[in-house]
Amino acid sequence: MVLSSVGKTTSVIALVVGTLSVLFYKPLVSKIDTLHDLPRAWHPFDGGTVDIRFADVIKYSEDVVIDHDRGIAIVSFDPTRSEWNTVMGVFKNPDPRGSLFIYDYASTGSVKELKLTGFPAAVDFHPLGVNFFRSSPDASTRLFVANHQRTGSNIAIFDVDYDSHEAKYIQTVSDNDNTIISPNSISPVSYTQFYVTNDHRYIARTSTILNKIETFLSRPWSWVTFVDFSSPKNLKCTIVADDIGFANGVLVTPTGKEVVVAATSSDSIYIYERDPETNLLSKSRKSIPVNFHPDNLNFDDSLDISDPTVFDAEGRFLRGVTVGGHPSMIKLFRMSRSPESINAPSWVAEIRRGRGVDPAPCPAGPEQEEFHVRTLYQDNGSHFPSSSTGALDSKRGHLLVSALYGKGILLISWKV
Ligand SMILES: *[C@@H]1O[C@H](CO)[C@@H](O)[C@H](O)[C@H]1NC(C)=O
Numbered sequence: 136m137v138l139s140s141v142g143k144t145t146s147v148i149a150l151v152v153g154t155l156s157v158l159f160y161k162p163l164v165s166k167i168d169t170l171h172d173l174p175r176a177w178h179p180f181d182g183g184t185v186d187i188r189f190a191d192v193i194k195y196s197e198d199v200v201i202d203h204d205r206g207i208a209i210v211s212f213d214p215t216r217s218e219w220n221t222v223m224g225v226f227k228n229p230d231p232r233g234s235l236f237i238y239d240y241a242s243t244g245s246v247k248e249l250k251l252t253g254f255p256a257a258v259d260f261h262p263l264g265v266n267f268f269r270s271s272p273d274a275s276t277r278l279f280v281a282n283h284q285r286t287g288s289n290i291a292i293f294d295v296d297y298d299s300h301e302a303k304y305i306q307t308v309s310d311n312d313n314t315i316i317s318p319n320s321i322s323p324v325s326y327t328q329f330y331v332t333n334d335h336r337y338i339a340r341t342s343t344i345l346n347k348i349e350t351f352l353s354r355p356w357s358w359v360t361f362v363d364f365s366s367p368k369n370l371k372c373t374i375v376a377d378d379i380g381f382a383n384g385v386l387v388t389p390t391g392k393e394v395v396v397a398a399t400s401s402d403s404i405y406i407y408e409r410d411p412e413t414n415l416l417s418k419s420r421k422s423i424p425v426n427f428h429p430d431n432l433n434f435d436d437s438l439d440i441s442d443p444t445v446f447d448a449e450g451r452f453l454r455g456v457t458v459g460g461h462p463s464m465i466k467l468f469r470m471s472r473s474p475e476s477i478n479a480p481s482w483v484a485e486i487r488r489g490r491g492v493d494p495a496p497c498p499a500g501p502e503q504e505e506f507h508v509r510t511l512y513q514d515n516g517s518h519f520p521s522s523s524t525g526a527l528d529s530k531r532g533h534l535l536v537s538a539l540y541g542k543g544i545l546l547i548s549w550k551v
Contacts, residue, residue: 146345171426171462171497173480176518178511179494180534183549187519189246190543193236195474197263198320199537199544201526203436204272205297206241208526208535209249210544211262211280216471217540219261221283222319223471224339224346229285232260235278237300240546241531251293253304259284260291264320264384264431266329267295277326278302281318288318288338290331290362306364314360314372320431322387322394324414327365330375330394332382333357350381351464353400357382361414375416376407384432384458384524389440390450395486397429397458404429404458404486425500425508427460427482428467430523430539435485437530447488456486457511459524459536467539470521474540478516483525483536485509512536512547519545 176185196212213233219225235249251260263281278293289309293302309315315331317338323329336356337345349356358377364370376382376394380401387394391411397404403424408417435455438445445453459482461467466479484499487507493499495510511525511534523539529551536545 171480173462173482173513173515174496175515177496177513178534178547179509180532180547180549183547185518186546186548187543188244188546189236189238192246193544194542195540196537196544197523197539198265198431199238199524199526199535200266200433201436201528201535202267202276203528203530204269206239206528206531207297208238208240208544209265209267209278210236210238210246210537211265212236212537213261216261217474219283219285220471221261221288221338221340222263222317222334223468224343225471226340229259229261233262234260235262235265235280235302237297238535238544240533240535241528247300249295249300249302251304252301254291254293254302255304259286262291263318264332266321266323268323268326268329270326277305277323279321279323279329281321281331282307287312289315290318290321290329308362308364308370310362310370310372314358314374315362317357319383320385320397322385324387324391325365328361328363328414330385330387330414331360331362332379332385332396333360334381334383334399350400353380355380355398355401359385359394359396359416363414373415375414376405376420379405381428383430386432386434386456388434388446388450388452388456389436390446390452392450393452395432395456397432397460399428399430399460400464402426402428404432404456421505423486423500423503423506423508425458425460425484426498427462427484428464429458429460431459431537433457433524433526435527435529437528452488454485454487455527455529457483457525457527458486459483459522461521461523462513466516467521470540478520479540480516481512481514481519481522481536481538482510483512483522483534485511485527512545519543
């Protein structure tokens with residue numbers, strides 16, 4: 136109800152804005168296509184080695200999440216993303232499936248496919264954001280995967296057995312395109328509750344032009360939904376944050392006191408206060424501008440939650456939030472159409488509270504009072520293009536980066 140009346144108003148606004156955009160095309164393009172002169176493969180890790188791993192088996196990875204207890208990473212990728220991408224509007228062939236791989240980066244260095252058991256053979260599997268929940272180090276591990284099927288987008292839930300490399304299908308969560316229409320990234324808080332971003336109000340499949348206007352004119356029409364499926368007959372979905380331009384990465388910090396959201400088309404990271412009792416988020420938010428279009432968010436869970444340099448007395452993070460992103464939306468868009476010939480640049484950074492200086496050749500954000508952004512990797516596209524996620528394990532000395540339209544996983548390692 137609320138969405139449809141908002142929809143009508145926004146349609147009218149969209150048409151007006153769309154017409155104006157034709158007149159102001161050039162200045163707009165220069166705003167969304169970052170003109171930084173990025174170096175090739177820069178990183179700040181002293182003596183760090185830089186490797187692209189598994190370029191022959193992993194192709195077009197949207198997300199990577201580190202399971203710090205085990206020292207492994209879960210990688211979500213889709214080798215035929217160039218033929219099926221619901222976010223970028225490519226609908227040629229939904230048949231070939233994407234995959235989840237376990238990457239044992241901390242010990243053997245091997246990858247192994249996570250076999251989906253019990254997942255219907257007739258159902259498409261096109262994973263974007265992937266995340267997991269475990270109540271304690273010895274408890275079972277549950278995976279939450281944003282899945283973009285030809286019939287619609289939803290969240291697929293699996294229970295994982297790392298020893299047998301199996302993900303046992305549990306169920307799919309959808310609310311008939313009411314508050315979950317374009318799920319992108321997920322941050323769970325229990326086995327049956329999670330936050331999910333919806334990256335667009337107008338999805339490319341049904342509203343091609345409005346979808347482009349929403350993306351390229353930075354319209355703040357997307358939102359975050361909190362989902363509770365603990366009662367099987369009573370799915371509860373609540374919009375907990377809206378007014379976001381292309382809501383992408385979402386992260387509940389380890390203290391549960393804050394939720395961080397990446398606004399891709401507004402070049403901003405938002406921080407909300409979270410009420411752990413109600414799961415609701417503050418009306419107001421802090422906004423951190425960055426010099427790229429932020430994509431996925433992660434936390435470096437190898438940091439100690441009781442360390443006073445990691446969280447302050449109120450449980451607010453001081454460091455450890457990482458963000459991957461895209462310096463050029465236009466190059467990324469062009470790469471989505473010809474991934475073998477166009478290379479979009481890459482940027483991965485860490486968000487920290489307090490003042491600080493980014494040592495990178497191109498600073499990751501403007502100078503601010505309350506936060507600073509520190510580059511962990513930047514590349515003009517010639518080394519490892521189209522970074523979508525940076526996952527940091529600072530205790531073991533590794534940074535993993537996924538590439539939306541690149542081959543392999545980037546592994547930066549250093550001595551700790
Ligand atoms: C990236 O930087 C390298 C090293 O400076 C340069 O040789 C290459 O041409 C650049 N590539 C692009 C796409 O700008």
